[in-house]
Amino acid sequence: MPSLSAWKILKNSSEVFLIELLDMKENYVILHGQDRLKRLFIGHANMRFQLKHELRGKLIKLWERYLLTDGSKEKLASLFIATLSTFQLQLRGEFRLFEVTDPFRKYEAVCQFAMHEPFELAVFD
Numbered sequence: 101m102p103s104l105s106a107w108k109i110l111k112n113s114s115e116v117f118l119i120e121l122l123d124m125k126e127n128y129v130i131l132h133g134q135d136r137l138k139r140l141f142i143g144h145a146n147m148r149f150q151l152k153h154e155l156r157g158k159l160i161k162l163w164e165r166y167l168l169t170d171g172s173k174e175k176l177a178s179l180f181i182a183t184l185s186t187f188q189l190q191l192r193g194e195f196r197l198f199e200v201t202d203p204f205r206k207y208e209a210v211c212q213f214a215m216h217e218p219f220e221l222a223v224f225d
Contacts, residue, residue, distance in 0.1 A: 107136055114142045119150060119193045144196075151193050158186060 114121055125137050162183055169175035191209045195201065198216050 110136075111140060114140060115146055118142050118144070118147055119154075119196075122196060123192070147193070147197050151190070151197060154193075155190055158183075158190060 110121075121137075121140065121142050125140070125142070128137060162179075165179055165183070166176070169179055188209055191213050194213060194216070195209075
């Protein structure tokens with residue numbers, strides 16, 4: 101069972117790690133003790149800023165890895181496959197911002213996101 105100091109740290113970090121804590125709140129099981137996450141308030145005030153910051157970092161890494169493909173279609177396809185899960189986690193945060201339910205399938209998630217932030221879906225076909 102986490103100590104009270106761990107609870108204090110968790111409570112005080114809800115503005116910094118809000119996406120991670122929201123994931124925890126949606127996907128946890130109590131094995132023993134009190135349900136402390138249930139009463140943890142997670143404000144959404146900084147969500148747009150955090151999502152933008154994380155997306156920029158991911159896009160920079162994607163661009164760097166893209167440059168290493170040297171125009172190879174096989175390497176580019178592998179890159180898209182390898183990074184899709186990373187961006188799906190990002191999309192989950194974006195859906196929370198738009199207050200939309202996160203679709204289970206990756207392609208559905210991409211299509212749903214395109215309804216809010218238009219981009220070229222053909223790259224995923």
